Amino acid sequence: MIELVSRERCIGCSICVKVCPTNVFDMEDGQLVIARQEDCQTCFMCEAYCPVDALYVAPYADRSVEVSEQALLHQGWLGSWRAEMGWTPGSETTMAARDTTPFFEQFTKTHRPKES
Amino acid sequence: MAPKADIQLTTDVLVLGGGPAGAWAAWRAASKGARVVLADKGFLGSSGATAPGGTTLLVIPPVVELREDAVQSRLKAGGYLSENAWIHRVLDEVETYLEKVGEWGYPFPKDHNGNPLRTHLHGPEYMKLMRRAVRQAGVRLLDQSPALELLRDANGVGGARGVNRLTGQEWEVRSNAVVLATGGCAFLSNGLGCNVLTGEGLLMAAETGAELSGMEFSRQYAPSSAFGSVTRGRMLAWSTLYDQEGRVIGRGDRAFGSLQQHLLNGPVYASINLADTEEKRRFLRHAHPIFFMPLERAGIDPFRDKFPLTLRYEGTMRGTGGLRLTGNDCRTSVPGLYAAGDAASREKVTGAISGGGAYNASWAICSGNWAGEGAAEYALSQAGDTGKRNLMPAGRYGLVQHSDAGRLMDVPQIISAVQSEVFPLSINFFRSEPVIRASLDRLHGLVPFLHDSVSDDHRHRVRAREAAGMVATARWMYSAALARKESRGLHALAEYPRLDPRQTHRILVSGVDRIHIRAEKVPHSSELTPEEGMVL
Numbered sequence: 052m053i054e055l056v057s058r059e060r061c062i063g064c065s066i067c068v069k070v071c072p073t074n075v076f077d078m079e080d081g082q083l084v085i086a087r088q089e090d091c092q093t094c095f096m097c098e099a100y101c102p103v104d105a106l107y108v109a110p111y112a113d114r115s116v117e118v119s120e121q122a123l124l125h126q127g128w129l130g131s132w133r134a135e136m137g138w139t140p141g142s143e144t145t146m147a148a149r150d151t152t153p154f155f156e157q158f159t160k161t162h163r164p165k166e167s
Numbered sequence: 168m169a170p171k172a173d174i175q176l177t178t179d180v181l182v183l184g185g186g187p188a189g190a191w192a193a194w195r196a197a198s199k200g201a202r203v204v205l206a207d208k209g210f211l212g213s214s215g216a217t218a219p220g221g222t223t224l225l226v227i228p229p230v231v232e233l234r235e236d237a238v239q240s241r242l243k244a245g246g247y248l249s250e251n252a253w254i255h256r257v258l259d260e261v262e263t264y265l266e267k268v269g270e271w272g273y274p275f276p277k278d279h280n281g282n283p284l285r286t287h288l289h290g291p292e293y294m295k296l297m298r299r300a301v302r303q304a305g306v307r308l309l310d311q312s313p314a315l316e317l318l319r320d321a322n323g324v325g326g327a328r329g330v331n332r333l334t335g336q337e338w339e340v341r342s343n344a345v346v347l348a349t350g351g352c353a354f355l356s357n358g359l360g361c362n363v364l365t366g367e368g369l370l371m372a373a374e375t376g377a378e379l380s381g382m383e384f385s386r387q388y389a390p391s392s393a394f395g396s397v398t399r400g401r402m403l404a405w406s407t408l409y410d411q412e413g414r415v416i417g418r419g420d421r422a423f424g425s426l427q428q429h430l431l432n433g434p435v436y437a438s439i440n441l442a443d444t445e446e447k448r449r450f451l452r453h454a455h456p457i458f459f460m461p462l463e464r465a466g467i468d469p470f471r472d473k474f475p476l477t478l479r480y481e482g483t484m485r486g487t488g489g490l491r492l493t494g495n496d497c498r499t500s501v502p503g504l505y506a507a508g509d510a511a512s513r514e515k516v517t518g519a520i521s522g523g524g525a526y527n528a529s530w531a532i533c534s535g536n537w538a539g540e541g542a543a544e545y546a547l548s549q550a551g552d553t554g555k556r557n558l559m560p561a562g563r564y565g566l567v568q569h570s571d572a573g574r575l576m577d578v579p580q581i582i583s584a585v586q587s588e589v590f591p592l593s594i595n596f597f598r599s600e601p602v603i604r605a606s607l608d609r610l611h612g613l614v615p616f617l618h619d620s621v622s623d624d625h626r627h628r629v630r631a632r633e634a635a636g637m638v639a640t641a642r643w644m645y646s647a648a649l650a651r652k653e654s655r656g657l658h659a660l661a662e663y664p665r666l667d668p669r670q671t672h673r674i675l676v677s678g679v680d681r682i683h684i685r686a687e688k689v690p691h692s693s694e695l696t697p698e699e700g701m702v703l
């Protein structure tokens with residue numbers, strides 16, 4: 052679920068409000084708020100679209116957890132999904148370009164350990 | 168007459184739903200010269216089951232034998248309910264549309280001869296490109312604008328009404344044709360990207376008289392980590408599965424018993440430890456980053472640690488049923504109403520089994536194109552102005568804003584009541600007649616509550632309509648399940664563990680208050696030999 056809006060980073064652009072498929076965010080007096088956390092479907096799209104990496108979606112779909120912005124920064128999770136997708140400006144390649152799925156079946160056939 | 172909406176638009180084609188099927192339908196209709204409006208509950212680009220993850224495509228090289236093989240094996244696997252001609256259509260056309268996606272900038276990987284491999288699309292990238300293509304085609308987008316009901320007159324469907332979730336404004340779009348691409352119904356089971364799929368699109372269509380087909384093929388659950396949203400069964404091919412005591416209960420594609428059965432007995436854990444070299448781990452990581460990232464965020468090393476699994480119910484999304492199509496142009500049984508993607512029944516290409524993965528993705532693209540073109544031709548051929556039609560809102564359930572009784576609809580209660588009927592493996596997966604019948608009776612008991620009043624808050628209105636969509640969908644599913652007294656493909660009843668060759672037909676349902684059921688012939692039923700009936 053969505054757990055964090057970094058007050059320091061958020062520039063109030065409203066992109067996440069528009070992008071979130073389940074309408075979790077509201078803009079209140081120019082400030083972004085997580086208005087309906089229980090409606091979050093843990094899809095990580097808001098993180099991918101936020102231009103300043105101000106959002107963090109925790110991996111837990113059915114419950115809310117405590118997070119600390121300091122710890123997330125330290126662990127490198129803020130903005131990590133956008134970076135991995137190659138959507139951060141200056142990215143050299145994209146997740147789509149690195150995609151190995153078209154080779155998955157063949158790779159599995161060739162490289163999966165045989166039953167002993 | 169309904170009150171005037173804040174936003175009033177007139178167009179040729181209205182597309183409801185902004186996943187792949189809706190995006191392609193809008194693009195195609197606009198390319199045919201129609202004026203098009205697309206309204207999505209969320210945002211074309213992030214909405215739906217495809218956007219957050221990725222989608223594998225059904226693409227088979229244009230070699231006659233290969234395609235014949237694929238079509239025949241699907242016919243057999245799907246219990247002879249698919250239609251060869253439709254699978255050929257998909258195979259013939261999907262490649263052309265994927266070439267377009269390449270032209271629009273999608274970085275398809277290449278094989279060693281330098282030919283692009285168009286068999287998988289990364290969701291966010293794909294849908295970002297689709298958004299751009301749709302806009303460039305001149306489509307007007309209404310984001311965050313869930314439709315609540317269709318408009319109709321004696322000539323058929325003529326548009327829809329809804330609200331903007333951000334502003335609370337009411338919108339009304341009048342159009343001579345509507346494409347329903349609202350997806351399947353996954354009952355808010357928290358599967359990746361699936362909580363927008365709540366069945367109100369199917370309900371809207373049914374309220375105008377549309378029929379549905381294949382709703383009994385809805386026993387599909389997808390494995391995900393017990394805490395997470397990401398439903399990707401594929402990685403289990405590289406996993407060892409353990410029970411609570413650490414005993415191995417599966418390895419690779421070999422499972423000792425079904426995951427469903429194991430989960431009824433107790434927790435199940437997976438570790439992707441068949442990837443035993445750095446190279447293999449890197450390969451898998453790049454195939455499905457969305458599978459790994461949440462596990463890593465939870466502090467789990469999925470290649471070495473054991474993580475708990477669950478099954479998330481996928482409803483009609485990875486099931487098969489949806490609106491019945493009555494023509495090659497994806498028209499439904501109601502004039503002016505077209506259906507595409509998971510909102511339509513996919514039986515024509517998948518038969519009785521799940522279209523999950525490849526079939527559904529290619530189906531979304533092709534059916535979107537066919538519905539878009541069909542709707543555009545129909546709309547442009549209609550003489551006269553939609554503005555002059557005597558269109559009335561057709562919605563009836565979960566929409567009452569001022570009921571005399573004054574009882575307020577308890578929406579969360581209704582939603583959890585539906586979920587407790589469709590989520591449990593013990594009801595919906597291990598189906599038996601008495602259990603399904605009792606569940607269906609309880610679901611029928613929810614219908615009167617759909618006439619309770621709904622507060623003016625626009626978000627409550629949307630939720631109420633979603634609840635009504637889920638109640639209707641669950642009732643169609645179980646009504647159809649009881650009508651198919653056999654086991655075939657995704658449907659099974661304990662009392663009838665075998666396929667019955669005499670039931671090689673489709674089951675159609677329609678209506679909301681009273682559900683009507685009838686059988687429909689399929690073209691290949693006679694090809695099922697009695698011997699095959701024994702083994703299937």
Ligand code: SF4
Binds near residue numbers: 052053075096098
């Ligand atoms: S994770 Fe998805 S559902 Fe949750 S807030 Fe972000 S965009 Fe919305």
Ligand code: SF4
Binds near residue numbers: 056062066104
């Ligand atoms: S997208 Fe990012 S910067 Fe913009 S409002 Fe949302 S959190 Fe703030």
